[in-house]
Amino acid sequence: MKNNFFLLVTLFSIFSCKEKQDLIIFKKYDETAQLVEQQNHEKKRMQFKLFQSKVLDMNEVFKPFKDDLAYFSEEDYQSLKPLILEQDIPSLQKNVKEGKLSYEKLTLFYLYRIRKFESDSTLSLNSIIALNPEVIKEARAKDKNKDKVSQYSMYGMPILLKDNINTKEMPTTAGAIALQRNYTKKDAFIVEKLKENGAIILGKVNLSEWAYFFCSGCPLGYSAIGGQTLNPYGRKVFETGGSSSGSGVTVAANFAVAAIGTETSGSITSPSSLNSVVGLKPTIGVLSRTGIVPISSTLDTPGPMTKSVIDNAIFMDAMLGYDVTDNASKETKGMDSQNGFHINFKGKRLGVLKPLLSDSIYALNIKILKKAGAEIIEITPPEISFNDFRTLLNIDMKHDLPKYLLQQADKSIFIKNVKNVVDFNLKDSLIRAPYGQQLFDGIIKDSTTLEELEVVKGNLKKEGEKYLQFLKSENLVAILSINNYHSGIAAVALHPTLTVPMGYKLTGEPLSLTFIGQPFSERKLLEVGYAFEQLTKSRKIPENYQ
Template sequence: MAINPNVINEARSKDSLHNTFSEVKELQFSLFGIPILLKDNINASGMPTTAGAIALQDNNIEDAFIVTKLKARGALVLGKANLSEWAYFFCGDCPSGYSAIGGQTLNPYGRKIFDTGGSCSGSAVAVSANFCVAAVGSETSGSILSPSSQNSVVGLKPKIGLVSRSGIIPISSTLDTAGPIAKNVTDASILLGAIYGYDVQDSKSFKSNNSTWVTNNYSEIGGLPLKGKAFGVFRTLLEDSLYVQAVTVLKKLGAKIIEIDPEDYQLPEFLRLLNLDMKKDLPEYFSKYGDPTLGFKSIEDVVAFNLKDSIKTMPYGQRLFEGVIADSGTEEDLIKIKRQLKDNGTLYFDLVGKRHNLDSFLSINNYHAGFAAVAEIPAITVPMGYAETGEPKGLTFICSSEKWLIDYAYLYEQASQKRNAPKKYN
């Protein structure tokens, strides 16, 4: 979508600075000189933040909170990656990976054959095709997990509140989070260590008392052995041969595998949660973090702008935005919906988890992303192989701790070695 116009000079400056370090170990596990792409809903100076929308093509603004943290750790912000427009909460009937500005992102394992997943489509594709070392994406429900799985890379959705959302174009202040996408678990963990932290401007941000491991203990990744750890395996997924193979790998590492049938909880009015959150959250972004010269104050303003040239700005329509406007729910409705969803998501995992004393759940791709989202717990997906057609799939771990997830995912990754780079992208 965009290249940082200063990135070559910044890289040369870091090359010069690197020569002043007396010991290379001082740079271990930092992001010094590492090129990182940002999903184009994350504010970064020197480049517009568009969410893929023509309405925001001149949205020039200062760095988001997490971008300042990346730069403080020595990262090179290489540029912006394409995304499903407005983080896939806009058209409703368009292909994932499409935006009016960026066009259609393609999957390097099967161009115009396999779906890219969304909404971090460009972030995952860019990492997979070696256009960057790693990327920062964002997720409301599956937006990191889905494209990471579809493009055979690692995607980590943190616990909501661990990573700041300030300066990121929102869908839902209840569910949104930023997170890392990388080719392996170690890189994803290092990137998480660079971007996590308390932000007073973020209503859900919290001061973590147990995240010193994120910055200090990369050498201890995988230090939590799997012997005796109990993993909940969804019985309905055992028809997938790749999933069965992945479960077998974990068994050989000493894990206890427990087949489960989850409780029958649903996610009622999930769409309305997104509607009612975005109706208030997008105007807040415009007023606090957007370019004031744009003149947008509400979602109605964006819809009206798009109607001026619908072929150019919204060839697939803007059904979801229209749904936001049409939703007349009150603040009391929003509170009730949030409470119900949080309870249902928590019970979905907790009842079965406590019954079997589970340490983690095992899923595929983004199959259970919605429940993890409303329960506000982290998840990580790791390549688990390729279908007979060549389409990538990911094994997804879900539990209450990023530390545990990273350990479990790392040990599985090292034992299985399932990722193959896409051909002609090395």
């Protein structure tokens, strides 16, 4: 009888705990007063029309994890925080190998953390669009082989993808209602590579709809599917950057080990900078674009977004591979991060843009680099023409989007081109396009021929190379910029960029140092970025997300 009593008490405790956990659910809240207040923001594009998604139900997104999370308590979460929060991949793998952590616990921690913050209307970042329903099962399977894993491996690491990257487990929407049910049969090439290397796909994140080539002057980080993504360093105060807004926000807030962004012109460097994370925009051809909703086959590339440079190199390696279906793809060597990066600036020639020295944080970091032994070469950049950049994006997307829809999208998707999307949105513009679709209208109206486009591309590339000519003439490892100030120039010149946190303004808004290198110089950029990161250690976790 006594044993039966204790059994009943134990069962009651378990079910009470489960009931308690289930109380944390996502509820829609009245955002009227917040929106009225937001209209006073000094930046017009931050005078939001809405915060919450009108189509996404996060209760449904979390439904597959209800039972598992019912047995994962706040105590479990708090005990795991020191092992996971702000830790790099080698540290996480070490904790797993030593038995302090498992891939299953790591995955549950992130799911619990996402739910904890995203279900709180005062802290929610509107950063998640979808979660992989099989992710816990996959993590358990990874635990069976945890003893054989290198510390410099993506194996068992839960990552998030920008929601313009195809995955079999979840739809790929680009944030657009027209693609809400885009259940692709194949993973994107880089996702296949990540899975081959043991990475766990945790879910998909919000983005600026259609990679911010949709509406003009609209908020960064807004999509009709995901709502308005917010910056954890200043909710409703600082911009998230775009278009890989959710990727930057979720890495900054420790919602996953890392995330993938995509860039055409600044879409990795911008959100990485504004969310104080490390972002690499590689040279076109280093990473495959197959299975990614496009803007421009000339300029598009995916790239890793991480909390540290070493993670960036490890993540980058796990996505490498020659893709016969991407005509820009190149065979490239890995970063060899297992042998480490040197922390030495001696003999490193770095170009400093004189007009930027008026920025006190930039100037301070240049002094730090000089003191550490770097050779600082001050540059007065030439005047260049950036005419017809919009034309390049217009005509590429006019031709590239139909190819994706035909070859990579779910066969049930009825839209076949940009005009179909515009017409579809006009049927319910308040829900589907509350900020308009001016850039899509511009694509339809642009009559530039493919022959004329080649001239535009050539001229822009020439102008970009002219601006960055000092890389060759002065034998520089990199030219140093701020945030995404020169991302467009690097893009048209087909140069890689790496952005690394370098400090915070008096307001608390993050600021980053961006290294622009020669084509295919990713290893050198990561080396110098790592040395800078170790020298300054500028990144701080957002205050309300510790």
